[in-house]
Every structure is written in C-alpha cells, then in structure tokens.
Amino acid sequence: MVKAIQVGLGHWGFSWTKEVIPKVPSIHMVGYVDANPDAVKRVQTELGIDEKRCFLSLEEAAKGTEADLVIATLRTEAHYPVVKQALELGFNVLVEKPFASTISQAKELVALAEAHNRILMVSQNYRFQPAPIAAAELIGAQKFGPVNLVSIEFRRHAPSQGYRYWDMPDPLLADMSIHHFDLMRMVLNDNPKRVSCRTWNPAASPFGHHPIGVATVEFEKGTIVSYRGSWMSSGPVTPWAGEWTMDCSEGEIWWTSRDHFMGKAGPDRLMTRARDAQPEAVTLAPIEFADRTGTLAAVAKVIESGSIPARFSSGADNLHSLALVQATILSASRDGEWVEIAEVMA
Structure with missing residues (x-):
C-alpha cells in the first residue's frame, strides 16, 4: 500500500477525492489538505472523511502523518509551489497537468525530484x-x-x-x-x-x-x-x-x-x-485502470517496485509536452x- 496525502480539495480536487482515489486499491489515504476550511469541511460532511486526517497545510499534514505520495490536484498556478514543497519534504508527487506554469519552473521541479531521488509524475490521463x-x-x-x-x-x-x-x-x-x-x-x-x-x-x-x-x-x-x-x-x-x-x-x-x-x-x-x-x-x-485511475495506479506501482514502465509520464518526459x-x-x-x-x- 502506498500512503498518500491529497492537496487541493476544490471543484476538480473533490472529483479526485470522490471518484478517482477510492478506485485504486493500492492507495491508502492518510491526509487531505486545503487552505480553504470550507473545502475541508465538504470532504468531511459529504464523504465522511475523519477530521483527524484533514489539514489546512501540507506542512501540518507532513507532521501529522506518515506518507509516501502527495497527490496535487490544485489550480495550475499553485502547482509549482506545492510540488516544490512536497519534494523538499521528501514526498513522491503525482500532479495534475500542466505541472508548472513555465518551462523554468518545470525544469526546477524535475531537478529537485532527481536530487531528492523521488518520483515526479504528471497526470496525463489520456x-x-x-x-x-x-x-x-x-x-x-x-x-x-x-x-x-x-x-x-x-x-x-x-x-x-x-x-x-x-x-x-x-x-x-x-x-x-x-x-x-x-x-x-x-x-x-x-x-x-x-x-x-x-x-x-x-x-x-x-x-x-x-x-x-x-x-x-x-x-x-x-x-x-x-x-x-x-x-x-x-x-x-x-x-x-x-x-x-x-x-x-x-x-x-x-x-x-x-x-x-x-x-x-x-x-x-x-x-x-x-x-x-x-x-x-x-x-x-x-x-485495468483507465484515465485518472490509470495515472494514480501507475505512480503507486512505480513507488512500490522502483521500476519505470514504458510511456510513464514523468516530469522529465512531460517537459517536452509542456x-x-x-x-x-x-x-x-x-x-x-x-x-x-x-x-x-x-
């Protein structure tokens, strides 16, 4: 099992919480993060998430849980700072596309993942x-x-x-x-x-x-x-x-x-x-796992096995798409x- 923290519980992030993450058995959720208290309250009331697993910042979640992976499902402009923080904290990361707003930001994140020996995957679900x-x-x-x-x-x-x-x-x-x-x-x-x-x-x-x-x-x-x-x-x-x-x-x-x-x-x-x-x-x-569940299952398998499969959308690979x-x-x-x-x- 890969222990994961989701960061970003807004409109699209909530879709991940409700419709995607529960369909991947190899993912065990230990934390949910959003700076907006209303978004946090929504996953608690509508999905029955324990408030002890909910946090207002990734730093709080990192201190309060043990996790292998951060699932970043925020708005595009928030991808770079959150992914950077997650990598610096020692997490592997799956992030929605585009994984950065500029090429220079994307290159920095790729280099950071390599320096920390962590997986950085972009969710190119198609x-x-x-x-x-x-x-x-x-x-x-x-x-x-x-x-x-x-x-x-x-x-x-x-x-x-x-x-x-x-x-x-x-x-x-x-x-x-x-x-x-x-x-x-x-x-x-x-x-x-x-x-x-x-x-x-x-x-x-x-x-x-x-x-x-x-x-x-x-x-x-x-x-x-x-x-x-x-x-x-x-x-x-x-x-x-x-x-x-x-x-x-x-x-x-x-x-x-x-x-x-x-x-x-x-x-x-x-x-x-x-x-x-x-x-x-x-x-x-x-x-077995299609679309967004495919990206989540793929990154979990890479974390578990340490082996990178063909057509894996790593940050380094995705630089060319960006x-x-x-x-x-x-x-x-x-x-x-x-x-x-x-x-x-x-």
Missing part, C-alpha cells in the same frame, strides 16, 4: 486508454511502415456544453490541446522539433481568448502532424482525444478515444487499413512563425 496504447504499439511495431502524416481533429461547442472558463488564457492550447500534444509524443514515441500555429476568436464567441487553432508540428524523426482544434465548432462532436488518422507508407491507422459526451459514454475505437485493402476494426484489449504547448502559444503570438522547441526549452 495516455491510459485502450486506443492510444494500441496505436502506439502498432506504430512501434511498424505494422504499416514509417508514418507519413498524422491528422487530428478536435471539435466541441463549449457554449452548449457547460464550459465555464471563459476568461482562461489560451483555452484551447493550454487547457485542452496539451492532452493531444502529449498523445502525439506517446503514440509516435518521438519528440517535437518545431511548430507553426495560428489561433483566433470568432464573432459572437463568449471566450475572452482564442478558442480555435490550427498547428503544424514537425517531429525529430521527420513526421508531420496536422492539428485542428475548436471549442466553437458547430460540426459533429469528436471524442475528447479527437479523431486521429495516421497515414503510413503501407497503410492507415484511424482511432479515437474518450468518447464521453453529455452523460453518454462509448468505447475507444481503432481501425486499420492496409494500402488498397478494406478497413478492419481492431478489438482493443481492456485495461514545451510544445508553450511553443504553439509563442508561434500564434508571432502570426504563425515557425518556433523551434529548442528555443522554448532554453
């Missing part, structure tokens, strides 16, 4: 789904040879779907596209080299910042990804992971994942088509000029 895992394995095995072109479409109409973060800066690239960017890296087993991106805000949009964007991403091995995302689309809704077409030299892989919409849920889907042949549906292997987000934002600010990932990483 990695823990059957379709992207299967796609990564097909690409890795060169099922249809080298990848020529990847096309990704993400379409949602935020005003009719209960979206509420109208004033968030970069609501597409920073809040949503980071999932797609991280999946690009995982499925291709490659890192981005440079990107060109344009974003805009259409007429009658309730967004304060740009909810639509297109990007061309060039990867180090030469693969080009064409990405199109919109929070203001009137077209058919895509699953949260988007719709992926991966054109290879000897065939095509099409897949989509996280098909949840307005109370409905559908399975991941993946199809293959050899060149000049008919498409074939692929039966996807179920996974850098791609920052590079697309920078490119958009420069009217689509190509931005080298190396520039952002520096």
